Structures are given as C-alpha cells and as structure tokens.
Amino acid sequence: MAAKSNLTNMALSLTLVCLVCSALLGGIYALTAAPIEQAQQAKTNSSIARVLPAFDSVPELETIEVDGASYTYYRVPGSGYAVISKVVGFGGPLTLMVGIGEDGLVCNTVVLSHSETPGLGAKCQTDASFIDQFKGWDPAARRLAVTKDGGEVDAITASTITSRAYTAAVANAYNVYLKLSENE
Amino acid sequence: MEYLIIIISAIFVNNIVLAQFLGVCPFLGVSSKLTTATGMSGAVCFVITLATVVTYLINKFFLVPLGLTFLQTIAFILVIASLVQIVEIVLKKISPSLYQALGIFLPLITTNCAVLGVALNVVTKEFTFGDSAHMLNLGEATVYALATSLGYGLAMILFAGLREQLAMRDVPKSFKGLPIAFITVGIMAMAFLGFSGIV
Amino acid sequence: MSKFGLITKGLLKENPTFVLVLGLCPTLATTTSAMNGLEMGLATMFVLILSNIVISLIAPVVPDKVHIPVYIVVIATFVTLLQLLMQAYVPDVYETLGLFIPLIVVNCIVLGRAEAFASKNSVGDSALDGIGIGIGFTLSLTVIGIVREILGSGSIFGWKFIAGDGVLAFVMAPGAFLVLGYLMVLFNKLAKR
Known part of the structure; x- marks a missing residue:
C-alpha cells in the first residue's frame, strides 16, 4: 500500500506536504482577512448600537488611563460614550461594553465576553430583569453596588460574585466617563 | 501567593478532566489499573509542562512577531509531535528504567488533547489569578502547566483506584464497562464542583 | 460494503460516540445545548470529509514511516481552514465552541x-x-445536547417550554458524564436486542 521509506522520500514528502499546506493556508488567510475584520467590526457596531441610543458613523477606538488602569472607549458625538470595561468575574475575565449618555446616565450594557458558569453567572447575558435595571441608572444619585454590599443592584440568584463583578464594571465605566467629561 | 492561587485553581477548581473535559480519551483508556494510571500521569506531566514552555516561546518569539498566529494550531501540534519523539529517544538513552515505565504511553500522548489544549489556552486566553485579567508570563505559564498536569494525574489516579474496586462488583449488564465508568466520573466531577469558588 | 452501508454505519454499527467511544472531549464539553452539539458535530464532519478525501489520494505515495506526521499536517491544515472560515462567517459560533475547534486536530x-x-x-x-x-458523530452530539438542554435549562434548541430553571448540574461538568453514561446504557440495551 504505502511507499517504502528511505531518507530522501521521507524528507521530500514531509517538506512537500508542509509547503503545500502552508501555501494553501497563506492564501486562505489572505482571502478571509477582510471578512474576519468585517465580522469583528459588525460585532462592535451592533454592540455600540445596543448600548447607545444613536450613532451613524463608525467611531474610532480611543484609550484613556483611569486610576492606573487603561480603558478603551468609543466617543459618539451627540450620543455619548461606549466604554469597554474588563473585570474579574467568577470563572475568569468578564468584559462589558457600557454606554453612558451625555447626560451622565447609564444607557445600556452588553457583555462582550465572559467565562462564567453556564446556567448561573452566564445569565448576566440573558437575564433581562438583571440587565435592564442598569438602563437609565444615575450613578451620581444611586450607588452602584449589589444589595448585599449596601447598594441598590439586585443580584442574579445564586450568582452574587458575577453580579458584583458586572456592577463593578459599570461603576468603572462611569469613572471613565467622569474623567472624560472632565477633560472636555 | 499568586503562584499558590494558580496551583490550587489548576489542580482542584478547574481540574483539566473533570471541569474542562480535556484528555478524556486516555483518561478512560488507561485508568483500569492503578500502575498504568500512575505511569501515564507521569508521562503526561512531563510532556504538558515541556510542550507548554516550548510552544509559549515559539509563539512569543516566532509566530507573533511574524504575524503568523493563525498557524498556531498546526505549528503547536507539530511541535508536540516532535517533542514527544525527542523525549522518547532521549529517555531511552539516558534512563532506560524510566523509559520502561513511561515509554509505552509516550506515543499516545501526541493525540492527548490535554497537551494541545493547555498549550493553546496559555497563549490565547486571559487568566484571572490575583485581581486583574492578564495573559500569563513564562513563569506563570510553566507553573500553570505543571499544576494542570498534576490535576490530571490526581484525577486519573483517584479514578483508577475507584475502577479497580468497581471491577470486582456485580454491575448490571448494560452498565458494565464504560457506562458505569462515566457515571463514576460524573459523581467525581460533582465532588470536585465543591471546590468551585474557593479561589 | 455497499455505498448505502458506508453512510449509515455511523448511526449504529460504528457509532463514533456510543460504540467506538472516540472523540470524547468535544462530546462532553460542547453539548451544553442541542444547538452547540449540532454545530460541533458539523464542524468535525467538515474536517473529517476533507481530510479523508485528501488522505486517500496521497496515501499511496506517502512513505510508511512518516505517514502519521503527514496525516496530522493535512488534518491541521483543514482545521485551520475551518477556523478562518468560521471566524469570517459565523464568529458567534466560533466563540461559543472556542478551544474545541482547534482541538479537532487531536480528535481521535x-x-x-x-x-x-x-x-x-x-x-x-x-x-x-x-x-x-x-453524521453519526453529529447525531450523537445533538442527542446528548438535547437531553442536557431539556434537563438543565428546560428548553429544546433554545425554545423554552418549562418556566424557571432546570437542574443546573446537567449543564455543568458532572451532567455531561452522567448523561453520556446513561445514554450509553440505553444504547447498549437497545442495540443488543
């Protein structure tokens, strides 16, 4: 069935296979590079559209230092800021995009990536009663902390750590907003 | 302190077999006897740690600077396959007794997804040991790989002990062999779930 | 074996999950819901078909001693191809299945x-x-996914028919092992009749 092995044909066949495969992949990579970027852009756009009331053109990603940590955000003129805020959740990093309007109210929040427990902490993506309570929240007037910590955020049942992290991410985003509006 | 958190988290909380489902095939395949399970654990420990260090360096100094990270999968599996071969040859030369103990397991390790899984996790995922999310540095990656593979060994040896007992029991016909093994692992996984949240 | 037999043997006689018991890691890890199981099965099938075709073409000329490395390179190439295509056209699915897409390379x-x-x-x-x-692999994963989704979240393919939470353990790690174990018992019982 298979050909007899000797050093020449072993080296030759391995080299050939690697060459052909890497050439093929290089080509496919070049072909898919644009669609991959488009897909990522589409995801960013839909996230911004969810957390802020309106935006027309794609804003530039900008960076700012707040309290020693670096944050990235999108500035949408006439609408507000979409701040990307990363905290430590229960199972790993939890990344949110938090929209804050120019009036200083939280507009909406969306989870960009998480590694929380399915069925428990992962509900922070789907549990409407948890997510919706942040809509229109005024961090200047109401304290951003879960009820267990003396704040006003109702935690997801049996997922206090995730809820706490989520709330902290929103609070961090608000601090970024404060710094940004100060600078202007 | 951070290293301690990595070790506890990798061995108990995020046990590679019981919580992450990596390396399940060899876990079931060689766990029917305690001695083979111990041998396999040793070999896996060795290869995972070595492979993670090597692939970490290749990724950092070769793939990332050249913008070839999309070739990670193919590069890593080749590195792991050749590494296993080299380990086999070297071991045969310098320590025939160790080779006798681990030798037969080495070829099986190339297709153990725990090895590739840990190597890929370390270079693509952010970890949250301590109080911020970050990519692991070389030291942390090494400790993480070692601890993860110790967790693999722990789960495998515990399970082999259970299976040796199980072999002597009278189980219903349809449950014989793998089905009862799976149910046992399920109960073990439940026990390990008790560790979640401690770090 | 007939052409028809080749296609249907994966369902029962050589079912990769319940009879051959191979490729367990994705089987356990990605079946938290029916949809995830189905997607993982299809992704594996894509690689399986292409690598089978190419390997049957090159097998006669590959020297015996290096055939495993050559096969692995071929498989890894198709896996990377799949990764790129998924990132471009179904990024959400790619994110959900995560690590288990590149791990198709080491799927036995x-x-x-x-x-x-x-x-x-x-x-x-x-x-x-x-x-x-x-097909056999995809169906097995989907079935495990359906069982785990019904017990764990009270829904099928995302359609919720029981209000409230299910038994969480079935979505988490222990449930994967238990469901696979009990389904295997059922399979043994039915197949041996």
Whole structure:
C-alpha cells in the first residue's frame, strides 16, 4: 500500500506536504482577512448600537488611563460614550461594553465576553430583569453596588460574585466617563 | 501567593478532566489499573509542562512577531509531535528504567488533547489569578502547566483506584464497562464542583 | 460494503460516540445545548470529509514511516481552514465552541478514520465514510445536547417550554458524564436486542 521509506522520500514528502499546506493556508488567510475584520467590526457596531441610543458613523477606538488602569472607549458625538470595561468575574475575565449618555446616565450594557458558569453567572447575558435595571441608572444619585454590599443592584440568584463583578464594571465605566467629561 | 492561587485553581477548581473535559480519551483508556494510571500521569506531566514552555516561546518569539498566529494550531501540534519523539529517544538513552515505565504511553500522548489544549489556552486566553485579567508570563505559564498536569494525574489516579474496586462488583449488564465508568466520573466531577469558588 | 452501508454505519454499527467511544472531549464539553452539539458535530464532519478525501489520494505515495506526521499536517491544515472560515462567517459560533475547534486536530476520530479507512480505500468510499461517521458523530452530539438542554435549562434548541430553571448540574461538568453514561446504557440495551 504505502511507499517504502528511505531518507530522501521521507524528507521530500514531509517538506512537500508542509509547503503545500502552508501555501494553501497563506492564501486562505489572505482571502478571509477582510471578512474576519468585517465580522469583528459588525460585532462592535451592533454592540455600540445596543448600548447607545444613536450613532451613524463608525467611531474610532480611543484609550484613556483611569486610576492606573487603561480603558478603551468609543466617543459618539451627540450620543455619548461606549466604554469597554474588563473585570474579574467568577470563572475568569468578564468584559462589558457600557454606554453612558451625555447626560451622565447609564444607557445600556452588553457583555462582550465572559467565562462564567453556564446556567448561573452566564445569565448576566440573558437575564433581562438583571440587565435592564442598569438602563437609565444615575450613578451620581444611586450607588452602584449589589444589595448585599449596601447598594441598590439586585443580584442574579445564586450568582452574587458575577453580579458584583458586572456592577463593578459599570461603576468603572462611569469613572471613565467622569474623567472624560472632565477633560472636555 | 499568586503562584499558590494558580496551583490550587489548576489542580482542584478547574481540574483539566473533570471541569474542562480535556484528555478524556486516555483518561478512560488507561485508568483500569492503578500502575498504568500512575505511569501515564507521569508521562503526561512531563510532556504538558515541556510542550507548554516550548510552544509559549515559539509563539512569543516566532509566530507573533511574524504575524503568523493563525498557524498556531498546526505549528503547536507539530511541535508536540516532535517533542514527544525527542523525549522518547532521549529517555531511552539516558534512563532506560524510566523509559520502561513511561515509554509505552509516550506515543499516545501526541493525540492527548490535554497537551494541545493547555498549550493553546496559555497563549490565547486571559487568566484571572490575583485581581486583574492578564495573559500569563513564562513563569506563570510553566507553573500553570505543571499544576494542570498534576490535576490530571490526581484525577486519573483517584479514578483508577475507584475502577479497580468497581471491577470486582456485580454491575448490571448494560452498565458494565464504560457506562458505569462515566457515571463514576460524573459523581467525581460533582465532588470536585465543591471546590468551585474557593479561589 | 455497499455505498448505502458506508453512510449509515455511523448511526449504529460504528457509532463514533456510543460504540467506538472516540472523540470524547468535544462530546462532553460542547453539548451544553442541542444547538452547540449540532454545530460541533458539523464542524468535525467538515474536517473529517476533507481530510479523508485528501488522505486517500496521497496515501499511496506517502512513505510508511512518516505517514502519521503527514496525516496530522493535512488534518491541521483543514482545521485551520475551518477556523478562518468560521471566524469570517459565523464568529458567534466560533466563540461559543472556542478551544474545541482547534482541538479537532487531536480528535481521535479524524486520525482514526484516516488511518483505518481512508489510507486503504478509494477516494469516493473515503468521502462516504467521512460523511457516514460525521453524521453519526453529529447525531450523537445533538442527542446528548438535547437531553442536557431539556434537563438543565428546560428548553429544546433554545425554545423554552418549562418556566424557571432546570437542574443546573446537567449543564455543568458532572451532567455531561452522567448523561453520556446513561445514554450509553440505553444504547447498549437497545442495540443488543
């Protein structure tokens, strides 16, 4: 069935296979590079559209230092800021995009990536009663902390750590907003 | 302190077999006897740690600077396959007794997804040991790989002990062999779930 | 074996999950819901069919001693291809399945079929074998996903028919092992009749 092995044909066949495969992949990579970027852009756009009331053109990603940590955000003129805020959740990093309007109210929040427990902490993506309570929240007037910590955020049942992290991410985003509006 | 958190988290909380489902095939395949399970654990420990260090360096100094990270999968599996071969040859030369103990397991390790899984996790995922999310540095990656593979060994040896007992029991016909093994692992996984949240 | 037999053998006689018991890691890890199981199965089938075709073509000229490395390179190439395509066109699915897409490289089903079937058979038969085993794998994963989703979240394919939470353990790690174990018992019982 298979050909007899000797050093020449072993080296030759391995080299050939690697060459052909890497050439093929290089080509496919070049072909898919644009669609991959488009897909990522589409995801960013839909996230911004969810957390802020309106935006027309794609804003530039900008960076700012707040309290020693670096944050990235999108500035949408006439609408507000979409701040990307990363905290430590229960199972790993939890990344949110938090929209804050120019009036200083939280507009909406969306989870960009998480590694929380399915069925428990992962509900922070789907549990409407948890997510919706942040809509229109005024961090200047109401304290951003879960009820267990003396704040006003109702935690997801049996997922206090995730809820706490989520709330902290929103609070961090608000601090970024404060710094940004100060600078202007 | 951070290293301690990595070790506890990798061995108990995020046990590679019981919580992450990596390396399940060899876990079931060689766990029917305690001695083979111990041998396999040793070999896996060795290869995972070595492979993670090597692939970490290749990724950092070769793939990332050249913008070839999309070739990670193919590069890593080749590195792991050749590494296993080299380990086999070297071991045969310098320590025939160790080779006798681990030798037969080495070829099986190339297709153990725990090895590739840990190597890929370390270079693509952010970890949250301590109080911020970050990519692991070389030291942390090494400790993480070692601890993860110790967790693999722990789960495998515990399970082999259970299976040796199980072999002597009278189980219903349809449950014989793998089905009862799976149910046992399920109960073990439940026990390990008790560790979640401690770090 | 007939062409029809090649396609249907993956369902029962050579079912990769319940009879051959191969490729367990994705089987356990990605079946938290029916949809995830289905997607993982299809992704594996894609690689399985293509690698079977290519390997049956090159097998006669590959020297014996390096055939495993050559096969692994071929499989890894198709896996990377799949990764790129998924990132471009179904990024959400790619994110959900995560690590288990690159890990198709070390899925013993793929290398196993290459070694046991594709290297010894014609291109057409190898493609059919890939389809057959792929269908068997996809169906098994979907069934496990359906059971876990019903018990764990009270829904099927995302359609919720029981209000409130299910038994969480079935979505988490222990449930995966338990469901697979009990389904295997059921399979043994039915198949042996």
